[in-house]
Amino acid sequence: MTDTNPVLAAIARTRRGTAEARAAAAAHRIAQPPQATRLRAVAEELAKGRSLADVFAEIAERAGATVHRAASPEAAAETLRAIWRDKALSGPIVRADDPLCAACDDLAEAHTGAARGDEPVGISRAAAGIAETGSLVLVAAAETPTTANFLPETHVVVLAEADVVAAFEDFWPTLRARNVLPRTVNLITGPSRTGDIELTLQIGVHGPRSLHIVVYGDGR
Amino acid sequence: MxxxxxxxxxxxxxxxxxxxxxxxxxxxxxxxxxxxxxxxxxxxxxxxxxxxxxxxxxxxxxxxxxxxxxxxxxxxxxxxxxxxxxxxxxxxxxxxxxxxxxxxxxxxxxxxxxxxxxxxxxxxxxxxxxxxxxxxxxxxxxxxxxxxxxxxxxxxxxxxxxxxxxxxxxxxxxxxxxxxxxxxxxxxxxxxxxxxxxxxxxxxxxxxxxxxxxxxxxxxxxxxxxxxxxxxxxxxxxxxxxxxxxxxxxxxxxxxxxxxxxxxxxxxxxxxxxxxxxxxxxxxxxxxxxxxxxxxxxxxxxAMLGTPFEDMLRCIRCGACINHCPVFVNVGGHAYGAVYVGPMGSVLTPLLRGLESSAELPFACTMCGRCAEVCPMEIPLPDLLRRLRFEAHDHAYTSKTSRLGLAVWTFLGERPKLMRLAARLGGAMMRLPGAGALRRWPLAGAWTAARDLPVPEGGGFVARANAKNGD
Structure with missing residues (x-):
């Protein structure tokens, strides 16, 4: 590629060593990145006896999400219905193709697949939660389409406590282990926001105006 | 646009x-x-x-x-x-x-x-x-x-x-x-x-x-x-x-x-x-x-690779240097006449668009150094701006007055005895009754437009250093 590509050739002329040596250096660096600097604040909270899910919940709320805790998958389904009632939500719903996300199916019209744009509510399933930033990890798949994360005004996301990890680096191995990298991985931290008019914080520009996270345990 | x-x-x-x-x-x-x-x-x-x-x-x-x-x-x-x-x-x-x-x-x-x-x-x-x-x-x-x-x-x-x-x-x-x-x-x-x-x-x-x-x-x-x-x-x-x-x-x-x-x-x-x-x-x-x-x-x-400006390629466009720049927060972005503004812009614009059309930008800086302190990529922005000033001077993109002023300064700077004499004379003149702080300084009108050079107190730097060393 270097031979025929004028941009790469222009770069190569200024670099030290041979092209082969640079390729080897880059390959080595990619395969073995240096030890990351992790945030000590997370480790300190864990040392106090708090769980990853506790830390995740606190930091996600700081970013404007509302976190609901449930002891078991069954309780999570009940929590979804309670959110529906308390927030007086109405359908249609675009939801993940996942039994837990079907909890409100008898309350409104619900469908799986891509969002059309006319659904006020999206119910999604997170692949992971990242405690250091309170971020949800939503991975594109047939069951969990990306459009459902952005088009509805209210986004409700179900997350298992067991899927909460401490830092970004703890999720990457899961991603690397896949045979096929998904087209899109969304790390979502709170609702949509802007400061573009007079640097005044406003919630709900193009994406969801509210983000509810239901973090559930295994019931033991 | x-x-x-x-x-x-x-x-x-x-x-x-x-x-x-x-x-x-x-x-x-x-x-x-x-x-x-x-x-x-x-x-x-x-x-x-x-x-x-x-x-x-x-x-x-x-x-x-x-x-x-x-x-x-x-x-x-x-x-x-x-x-x-x-x-x-x-x-x-x-x-x-x-x-x-x-x-x-x-x-x-x-x-x-x-x-x-x-x-x-x-x-x-x-x-x-x-x-x-x-x-x-x-x-x-x-x-x-x-x-x-x-x-x-x-x-x-x-x-x-x-x-x-x-x-x-x-x-x-x-x-x-x-x-x-x-x-x-x-x-x-x-x-x-x-x-x-x-x-x-x-x-x-x-x-x-x-x-x-x-x-x-x-x-x-x-x-x-x-x-x-x-x-x-x-x-x-x-x-x-x-x-x-x-x-x-x-x-x-x-x-x-x-x-x-x-x-x-x-x-x-x-x-x-x-x-x-x-x-x-x-x-x-x-x-x-x-x-x-x-x-x-x-x-x-x-073209920036292999030059002292290579460091600028670390920039992740976070804007911290812009937010912390005392010049930017007073004049805003449009005064820079460029897509990239503030300290990072004053380095990048001359490099991407040419110094000739951007020669004033490296001077839109007080050299306070705050941009380098907050830069997450540790880019030495003031050093790069200073280097661009040298280049603007060398290419004669700066004003005749400022180049003449610097030439006079250089002439004196290379002749310590003459410099000391000039400093003593200048100080003495400013202390004359009725003189006072300098409100205009020949060849440095832009500098004195917003500042006064106060009347010096005591001796000059060299005299004081000598006194301190018991010389």
């Missing part, structure tokens, strides 16, 4: 200083961005370690840039993207327009991208018959006002909400004219509704990228509004435009940059949306683009 082609900083800064509306708008930067960053950094005692790691990983990328670009391109292409290397702005504009044409596109939505401002993409797309619509709220506002951005992360920071309301009334003529647009919420709701329709009907979505991950071919896009995600997910074709220095080696390195970026930029521990995406929708996936192009733009960057 085309990219500005020439800076008249002295003239335009004077105008900006007299603009009370603008200066009121700029005050928000101090309270929001500076305080926000300070709070975040205080909560992360290891922030300096993160800065070291960030600078190191970018140095590594720059040292082996061709290798990382080749790896990125191979990974992205294996996942359905087509990668285009573009040597200059024209090449990039034409490549993007050709993609739009191939898609039979009319409406093109855009996420905020500074490099598309740099290459003058929007006016070119319009000229070629396409309708580009900016979807970041700030970019949308300035697109409607036909202005360039005045800040790299808050492009409409110079606009007051009353002006936004006027702009929306003019642009959204189909809405009832008597509607209330007096609140932030009303403006937001109107922009949301207007742009939602565009997101759903666009043929091509163009976004920038905060990072390109060589390991996986993914691009990382960091936004708060979600517009970048709607732009890259809904249309059948996604075009990513990124400059060649956006590479990071691995996902682990991306994590390091993410820890620095939000905290340095807006004072957030994380932005609302950080998206890693690559190529086209995978088999079985039900949304996402069916075609994906990555347009990699050089446009003067490879």
């Amino acid at each position: 085309s990219a500005p082609t020439r800076s008249h900083f002295v003239r335009d800064a004077r105008g900006a200083l007299a603009d009370t509306k603008l200066r009121a708008a700029l005050l928000n930067i101090k309270t929001m961005f500076r305080n926000g960053r300070a709070r975040q950094v205080a909560a992360v005692p290891e922030f300096e370690e993160l800065r070291d790691a960030g600078a190191a990983l970018k140095r590594e990328v720059i040292d082996n840039l061709d290798a990382y670009l080749a790896r990125f391109a191979a990974e992205a292409e294996s996942r359905g993207a087509k990668v285009h290397f573009c040597a200059d702005a024209k090449d990039a504009r034409e490549t993007i327009a050709a993609i739009c044409r191939e898609q039979g596109a009319k409406l093109v939505t855009k996420g905020k991208s500074m490099v598309t401002e740099e290459i003058g993409l929007n006016p070119y797309l319009v000229e070629q018959g396409f309708t580009p619509v900016e979807t970041d709220l700030g970019e949308y506002i300035i697109q409607l006002r036909d202005e360039p951005p005045s800040h790299i992360i808050a492009p409409a920071v110079h606009v007051k909400k009353e002006q936004v309301a006027e702009t929306f009334r003019a642009a959204h003529a189909e809405l009832p004219p008597e509607r209330d647009l007096s609140t932030h919420d009303a403006l937001l709701a109107e922009a949301r509704a207007e742009l939602r329709a565009r997101f759903l009907s666009a043929d091509v979505g163009i976004t920038g990228a905060n990072m390109l991950v060589a390991e996986t071919g993914q691009m990382v896009l960091v936004t708060n509004e979600g517009n970048g995600d709607l732009t890259q997910t809904l249309p059948k074709c996604h075009v990513i435009v990124a400059s060649i220095e956006k590479l990071v080696p691995s996902l682990d390195d991306a994590a390091t940059v993410l820890r620095l970026l939000g905290r340095s930029a807006t004072g957030q521990h994380a932005s609302s949306y950080t998206t890693l995406s690559v190529g086209t929708r995978r088999e079985g996936e039900v949304d996402g683009p069916e075609t994906c192009h990555v347009v990699l733009v050089d446009n003067g960057r490879s």
Whole structure:
């Protein structure tokens, strides 16, 4: 590629060593990145006896999400219905193709697949939660389409406590282990926001105006 | 709006200083961005370690840039993207327009991208018959006002909400004219509704990228509004435009940059949306683009390699230097007459556009050094600005008066005895009855216009140093 590509050739002329040596250096660096600097604040909270899910919940709320805790998958389904009632939500719903996300199916019209744009509510399933930033990890798949994360005004996301990890680096191995990298991985931290008019914080520009996270345990 | 082609900083800064509306708008930067960053950094005692790691990983990328670009391109292409290397702005504009044409596109939505401002993409797309619509709220506002951005992360920071309301009334003529647009919420709701329709009907979505991950071919896009995600997910074709220095080696390195970026930029521990995406929708996936192009733009960057300005290629466009610059927060972005503003812009603009059309920019700086202190990539911005000053002087882009003044200073500086005599004489004259502080200094009128040189007290530096050493 270097031979025929004028941009790469222009770069190569200024670099030290041979092209082969640079390729080897880059390959080595990619395969073995240096030890990351992790945030000590997370480790300190864990040392106090708090769980990853506790830390995740606190930091996600700081970013404007509302976190609901449930002891078991069954309780999570009940929590979804309670959110529906308390927030007086109405359908249609675009939801993940996942039994837990079907909890409100008898309350409104619900469908799986891509969002059309006319659904006020999206119910999604997170692949992971990242405690250091309170971020949800939503991975594109047939069951969990990306459009459902952005088009509805209210986004409700179900997350298992067991899927909460401490830092970004703890999720990457899961991603690397896949045979096929998904087209899109969304790390979502709170609702949509802007400061573009007079640097005044406003919630709900193009994406969801509210983000509810239901973090559930295994019931033991 | 085309990219500005020439800076008249002295003239335009004077105008900006007299603009009370603008200066009121700029005050928000101090309270929001500076305080926000300070709070975040205080909560992360290891922030300096993160800065070291960030600078190191970018140095590594720059040292082996061709290798990382080749790896990125191979990974992205294996996942359905087509990668285009573009040597200059024209090449990039034409490549993007050709993609739009191939898609039979009319409406093109855009996420905020500074490099598309740099290459003058929007006016070119319009000229070629396409309708580009900016979807970041700030970019949308300035697109409607036909202005360039005045800040790299808050492009409409110079606009007051009353002006936004006027702009929306003019642009959204189909809405009832008597509607209330007096609140932030009303403006937001109107922009949301207007742009939602565009997101759903666009043929091509163009976004920038905060990072390109060589390991996986993914691009990382960091936004708060979600517009970048709607732009890259809904249309059948996604075009990513990124400059060649956006590479990071691995996902682990991306994590390091993410820890620095939000905290340095807006004072957030994380932005609302950080998206890693690559190529086209995978088999079985039900949304996402069916075609994906990555347009990699050089446009003067490879020429910075191997020069003292190579350090500038570490910049991640967080805007911390801009927010902390005492010059920027008083004059705003438009005075710079350039796409990139503040300290990073005053380095980058002369390098990308040529020093001749930007010669005043390296002097739009008090050398206070705050930009280098807050830069998450540890770029020595004041050193680079000083070096550009030397070059402006050497190429005679500076004024005759300032060069003559420096020549006199140099002449004296090389003759210590004469210098001491001149200093003693000058001091003595200023202490004469009726003399007092110097309000005008020959050949340094710009300096004394805003300052007085006070009457010296006691002896000069050399006399005092000698006295202290018992000489």
